Amino acid sequence: MTCPFLEYRSEANNRQFDEPRAYCGAAEQFVQPMRADICNNRYDLAHDEHCEIYLEHADEVSAGNENGNETENTGQSAGDGA
Amino acid sequence: MSYENYLAGEPVIITAALTGGVQGKEATPHLPETPEEIGKAAAEAEEAGASVVHVHARKDNGERTFATERFQEIDDEIRRQADDVIIQHSTGGTGASDEDRHLPLRTDPAPEMASLDMGPMNRYDHLTSENTRGLVDSLHEEMVERGIKPELEIFNDGHMNETYGLLERRDLAEPVYGTLIFGPGTLTPPKPRNFINAIDNLPEGAQFNTLGFGRHQLPFVTMGILFGGHVRVGLEDNIYYERGELATSNAQLVERVARIADELGREVATPSQARDILNL
Numbered sequence: 003m004t005c006p007f008l009e010y011r012s013e014a015n016n017r018q019f020d021e022p023r024a025y026c027g028a029a030e031q032f033v034q035p036m037r038a039d040i041c042n043n044r045y046d047l048a049h050d051e052h053c054e055i056y057l058e059h060a061d062e063v064s065a066g067n068e069n070g071n072e073t074e075n076t077g078q079s080a081g082d083g084a
Numbered sequence: 085m086s087y088e089n090y091l092a093g094e095p096v097i098i099t100a101a102l103t104g105g106v107q108g109k110e111a112t113p114h115l116p117e118t119p120e121e122i123g124k125a126a127a128e129a130e131e132a133g134a135s136v137v138h139v140h141a142r143k144d145n146g147e148r149t150f151a152t153e154r155f156q157e158i159d160d161e162i163r164r165q166a167d168d169v170i171i172q173h174s175t176g177g178t179g180a181s182d183e184d185r186h187l188p189l190r191t192d193p194a195p196e197m198a199s200l201d202m203g204p205m206n207r208y209d210h211l212t213s214e215n216t217r218g219l220v221d222s223l224h225e226e227m228v229e230r231g232i233k234p235e236l237e238i239f240n241d242g243h244m245n246e247t248y249g250l251l252e253r254r255d256l257a258e259p260v261y262g263t264l265i266f267g268p269g270t271l272t273p274p275k276p277r278n279f280i281n282a283i284d285n286l287p288e289g290a291q292f293n294t295l296g297f298g299r300h301q302l303p304f305v306t307m308g309i310l311f312g313g314h315v316r317v318g319l320e321d322n323i324y325y326e327r328g329e330l331a332t333s334n335a336q337l338v339e340r341v342a343r344i345a346d347e348l349g350r351e352v353a354t355p356s357q358a359r360d361i362l363n364l
Contacts, residue, residue, distance in 0.1 A: 034107045034111070046180070
């Protein structure tokens, strides 16, 4: 289950990328690759435990939305191992 | 190592930390992420004076990977584009499993060097990269098996104690090579007196590398040169050339420190000289 605020975008905030990159809808900015692993709950990371941005905005998330945002993503794997 | 080593004019090894594992192109468009980009950056850094390149692996969208196969792709590109530069893999990986942390050691051939984080480091507000003694020992063991020189990353004074602990638990090939790291958070506070203290605390016979984060990169590598140590620069640690001005490449940062070393009378080590100094 990925962070409900996670999106993958190729363009935002006057920035463009060849590959869609992790974008935080709560912070309204592209996030660092290390933080993207938290958004995606990869490895031993969990957005609802390790991300201060999610924790600050958790009350904005409806129960339905917290079930995952795969439909908002653009095909990026959420379960990437090494 | 000391000021006397500076006066002796011994060569200085410049390491270029090309990519890192934290920030990506969202921070600066000049940060290399793909194997091709990293290979090109390594070649340019070597041309500018780097004898070692410190390597992290990324996927095409910039996100982290620890896969042996991706490190292999990167190494192949570095060897294709660069001349003779020493490849140093990162074994760092906040949140990654201990098994994943071993994967960068398993390319063919193995990297000549790999980083070994000496203890915990906080990330963001709710996360710590633990780097337990058990993991340090198991990574060191595999490095020994595969002929890889460990670069001990000493984030703070407590990690100096951990370095002595590792020396009690394991036989390390001489010279011990440790990177003294200065910056915010868990790192050693970036003050000159802390730098002097750190080099005084190093194990006898150790060679040291100097790393300052952000705006501390330039002053601390200059101190590293003046006190007979080696230096690390690159976009992993600092994306700016001057205040408010992004560095345009890793090579730009290497060129500047090579110029400073030359002005201060220390020869910049070739990869061959670096191999001799570090006993690779």
